[in-house]
Amino acid sequence: MSSGQDKTPYLDALREYAARDPARLHVPGHKGGLGADAELLRALGGPALALDIPALTHGIDLGPAPTPFEQAQRLAAQAWGAQRTWFLINGASQGNIAAGLALAHHGREVVLQRNVHSSTIDALVLSGLRPTFAAPEVDPELGIAHCLSADALERALAATPAAVGAWVVSPTYFGAVADVRALAAVAHRHDVPLIVDEAWGAHLAFHEELPEHALAAGADLVISSTHKIVGSLTQSAMLHLGPTSPARIEVDAVDRAVTLTESTSPSSLLTGSLDAARRQAATHGRALLGRTIALLARTRAEIRAIDGLDVLDERLAGRPGVFAYDPLRLAVDVRGVAASGYELAPRLRQIGDINMELYGQNVIVAVFGMGERGLPEARRLVRALQAAVADVGLDPHGGRASFAAPPPWGELALTPREAFLGAQEVVAAPDAAGRIAAESLATYPPGIPNVLPGERLTAETLAYVQHTLEQGGSVRGASDRLLRSVRVVAEQA
Ligand SMILES: Cc1ncc(COP(=O)(O)O)c(C=O)c1O
Numbered sequence: 001m002s003s004g005q006d007k008t009p010y011l012d013a014l015r016e017y018a019a020r021d022p023a024r025l026h027v028p029g030h031k032g033g034l035g036a037d038a039e040l041l042r043a044l045g046g047p048a049l050a051l052d053i054p055a056l057t058h059g060i061d062l063g064p065a066p067t068p069f070e071q072a073q074r075l076a077a078q079a080w081g082a083q084r085t086w087f088l089i090n091g092a093s094q095g096n097i098a099a100g101l102a103l104a105h106h107g108r109e110v111v112l113q114r115n116v117h118s119s120t121i122d123a124l125v126l127s128g129l130r131p132t133f134a135a136p137e138v139d140p141e142l143g144i145a146h147c148l149s150a151d152a153l154e155r156a157l158a159a160t161p162a163a164v165g166a167w168v169v170s171p172t173y174f175g176a177v178a179d180v181r182a183l184a185a186v187a188h189r190h191d192v193p194l195i196v197d198e199a200w201g202a203h204l205a206f207h208e209e210l211p212e213h214a215l216a217a218g219a220d221l222v223i224s225s226t227h228k229i230v231g232s233l234t235q236s237a238m239l240h241l242g243p244t245s246p247a248r249i250e251v252d253a254v255d256r257a258v259t260l261t262e263s264t265s266p267s268s269l270l271t272g273s274l275d276a277a278r279r280q281a282a283t284h285g286r287a288l289l290g291r292t293i294a295l296l297a298r299t300r301a302e303i304r305a306i307d308g309l310d311v312l313d314e315r316l317a318g319r320p321g322v323f324a325y326d327p328l329r330l331a332v333d334v335r336g337v338a339a340s341g342y343e344l345a346p347r348l349r350q351i352g353d354i355n356m357e358l359y360g361q362n363v364i365v366a367v368f369g370m371g372e373r374g375l376p377e378a379r380r381l382v383r384a385l386q387a388a389v390a391d392v393g394l395d396p397h398g399g400r401a402s403f404a405a406p407p408p409w410g411e412l413a414l415t416p417r418e419a420f421l422g423a424q425e426v427v428a429a430p431d432a433a434g435r436i437a438a439e440s441l442a443t444y445p446p447g448i449p450n451v452l453p454g455e456r457l458t459a460e461t462l463a464y465v466q467h468t469l470e471q472g473g474s475v476r477g478a479s480d481r482l483l484r485s486v487r488v489v490a491e492q493a
Pocket of ligand 1: 090091092093094096116117119169173197199200225235236237
């Protein structure tokens, strides 16, 4: 453990300020809780509201350098092995958008894994970058998208000589981890930075049994949703700069982009929670994760013992697009029972107030945190799954057929930014073929966007999306979830 990791300089500075009982002649107007609504005060507690202190407060983020705020970010950089770390108060979404804006300082083209998070598409809209997409590997049995292979990245970069970056996601929602070392080697051979959206992997740095984390594997910029598994407060996240050269990513450009994408009133509670979550991860993460990993191994075995159910686990590693598996996700394969994940999830809520993170046609996903008390929840999940499967029975065909592969995505006629900002109209779905999309359509399964803003819609893709809906799947991004109509770029008069 690096020195000082047991300290929380920023959180301590907030507490010290609150304990002094200062004259708070500044925002927020609730004045440390005294002016807050009584129910809010009861719900959150006086101590929490007393720590809601604005930015630019002496002794917290103003005063002799390094201020407690700067110290806290440096400790985070040390803990994850970054050259520099920024605290984010608008989630990993902010990290993606800031990464896009920073990249746009270097040029106009970028290579991206097709199934990036929607905030990365927003980054394209805001930055004006022109994407070349590379398809992730799709699991033909489970009907879910895994990670990008190094070969696919190589092909996309070779086809995009002006690219200024390569952008991938690892781990996925389902726990598949990419071969980040190989991806970084490919990106660096093309002399571009590798940006890894590691929103789901902030914990990977803290236990040797977990897959290697992206910074350690050579990524240049890593987006980390610290709140997801490491357990800072919702909406808090981090952006880590790896040991990259300024020619690949300009530090000042990242810094400016982070400022541009955040409020001028960042929440001290979110920031304090990042400082504390870093301390917990660095000092106790290994022990906490060890317990959670063991608990999940037992729970997986219990779920596999239920007739009709299976789980995703390290057996996935080695399949195309899966280099390793992150055991902090509990993904249950429900293909063997006579109900889809969409039908099982509400049943689990009814049976035992079990609330899953994600459910799709074939797989439902429970997320476990680093500091999980876990056991009661895991038991409840196993019991509820037993009851649900007993209710619905087994699939009579011994497992559902997988979905047909989607047709190729359409030509990029405009950049996402041009399509998003241009005049738009809504047309009936049958009339949309040949028009340029102004919105995304991403069918689940497998969740890879079929259409993104700026791409030409094809009759084949529209029919595929419609067919997926008829089969019980869903479409994200569409303004009309039933796809009776589609938002397209208006035709010029
Ligand atoms: C891969 C990925 N990136 C980014 C995000 C956005 O994270 P946040 O909700 O912290 O903004 C998510 C959210 O689920 C995600 O799955």
